[in-house]
Amino acid sequence: MTANEIVHAQVEIDGLDTHYVRAERRGPTILVMHGGAPGACAMVNWGPNIAPLAEAGFDVIALDQPGYGGTANPTDYSMAYRIAHARAFVDAMGLLRFHVMGNSQGSYLAARLALDDPRVDRLVLVSSGTLAPAGSPEAQAIARQHASDLGGYEPGLENMRKLSQGTLYRKELVTEEFVRLRYEMSIGRLHEASVERRKARRPKPISDELANLKPYTLLLSGLHDAGVPLERTALLFSLLPHAEWHVFSNAAHWVQWDQAERFNALVAQFLASA
Numbered sequence: 001m002t003a004n005e006i007v008h009a010q011v012e013i014d015g016l017d018t019h020y021v022r023a024e025r026r027g028p029t030i031l032v033m034h035g036g037a038p039g040a041c042a043m044v045n046w047g048p049n050i051a052p053l054a055e056a057g058f059d060v061i062a063l064d065q066p067g068y069g070g071t072a073n074p075t076d077y078s079m080a081y082r083i084a085h086a087r088a089f090v091d092a093m094g095l096l097r098f099h100v101m102g103n104s105q106g107s108y109l110a111a112r113l114a115l116d117d118p119r120v121d122r123l124v125l126v127s128s129g130t131l132a133p134a135g136s137p138e139a140q141a142i143a144r145q146h147a148s149d150l151g152g153y154e155p156g157l158e159n160m161r162k163l164s165q166g167t168l169y170r171k172e173l174v175t176e177e178f179v180r181l182r183y184e185m186s187i188g189r190l191h192e193a194s195v196e197r198r199k200a201r202r203p204k205p206i207s208d209e210l211a212n213l214k215p216y217t218l219l220l221s222g223l224h225d226a227g228v229p230l231e232r233t234a235l236l237f238s239l240l241p242h243a244e245w246h247v248f249s250n251a252a253h254w255v256q257w258d259q260a261e262r263f264n265a266l267v268a269q270f271l272a273s274a
Contacts, residue, residue, distance in 0.1 A: 006050055010070070013088045019070025020063045020089070023054030028121070028271065029095055031113075032062040033086065034069075035104030036130075037167070038153040038194055039160060039182035041069025045103060047178075048260035049267075056268035058099075063089055065109075067193030069185055077196040079105075079203040083112050090117070097121055099271050103256060104227075105130045108203055114215045115206070122274045123215040124267055125236075127225055127253050132232040133207050133239070139229050146227030151198055155187045169224045169252035210239040217243040218270045222251030222258060244270075 007022045021042050030053060034045035042050075042062035054060045065082050066074040074081060086109055090098070099122045102110030107128030114123040125131065134140050153163055160183040164174045186194070217240050221233045230247065237245045246266055251258035 005054075008070070011089070011092055013085055013092055016066055016074055016085065017072040018064065018066075018085070018089065020061055021050065022062075023050050023060045025054050025057055025059050027057040027059055028274070029059040029061060029098040030271065031086075031090065031095070031098050031100045031110075032060060033100065033102035033106035033109050034062070034065065035102075035106045035127075036197070037104065037150050038155075038163065038191075039184075039186040040104075041185050043069070044182050044185055045106075045254070046256065049256050049264055052260070052264040053268060056264070056272070058268070058271065061093065065106075067197065068190065073189055073193045073196075077193065077200040079108065079200070083109055086113060087117070090119070095119060099124070099274070101126065101267065103127055104253065105203075107131050108206075111210070111213070112206065114213055114217075115209055118214075120215050122271055123213070123217040124220065124270070125217060126220045126256060127222060127228050128219075128236065129228040129232065130203055131206070132228060132236040133205075135229070135232040135235055139231050142229055143227065143232075153186070153194075155183065155191050157183050160186060166226055167253050169222060169250055169258045173257055207239055210236075211241055213241060215242070216274070218267070219243060219245040220255055220263065220266070221245070221247045222253060222255040223247055223249045224252045227253050 011018050034040045041064050046062050050060050064071040066085050097119050100110045100113050101124035103126035107125040108130040114120040161179045248255045248259045256263050
């Protein structure tokens with residue numbers, strides 16, 4: 001599958017012009033949710049994954065959440081609204097059964113969908129700090145520093161290069177093309193949306209609900225994640241009733257980039273066994 005076979009489309013959700021990309025195959029659907037960092041969107045977060053997962057036989061739909069990528073800015077910047085928007089998107093797409101995968105903040109959103117929507121078959125959580133328990137004081141300090149680094153971002157190519165070098169373990173992946181695309185997804189109205197999100201109420205912890213998860217869950221983590229230490233993912237793993245956990249060496253916060261080939265193979269195998 002080539003980039004030309006990935007379709008970019010728009011749909012109106014709750015009055016909001018909403019962008020998504022789709023690599024369609026006659027197989028199970030995977031709804032893919034990006035994280036919340038500056039420059040996040042479907043193609044930035046999941047660039048190395050959409051086409052390979054489609055080649056593995058899945059109908060891959062990657063959504064730009066409100067105020068990210070090609071989706072219009074909302075008036076409500078809370079996580080609760082992002083969840084409501086995603087639910088409405090699922091309904092608008094007419095999905096009868098689907099898997100859901102999220103990375104970073106997108107994992108919280110994916111888990112919320114999996115808890116509430118009986119149409120979800122399997123769940124994949126990647127580098128989830130928003131969903132994971134707080135952990136030790138040391139782990140909490142790491143999380144605060146990570147949040148500060150993201151919140152302190154001011155649009156600029158060099159600033160985005162520096163930020164991305166912390167996101168990825170393999171520095172050769174921080175190419176000029178990658179930095180430029182992520183930078184373009186962080187400026188203008190998208191930066192304004194980022195500022196507004198920082199003012200919104202923090203997502204409600206849902207650790208006490210995770211024992212109710214029915215979908216089998218795959219956790220994926222990077223050994224060198226500077227934002228979510230393995231201690232916190234171990235705590236998250238202990239809360240999940242039906243789960244397996246894979247840790248990648250030579251990977252940081254975006255394991256889907258750092259170890260794309262193995263990541264895609266693991267996700268495809270996990271979802272194909274549903």
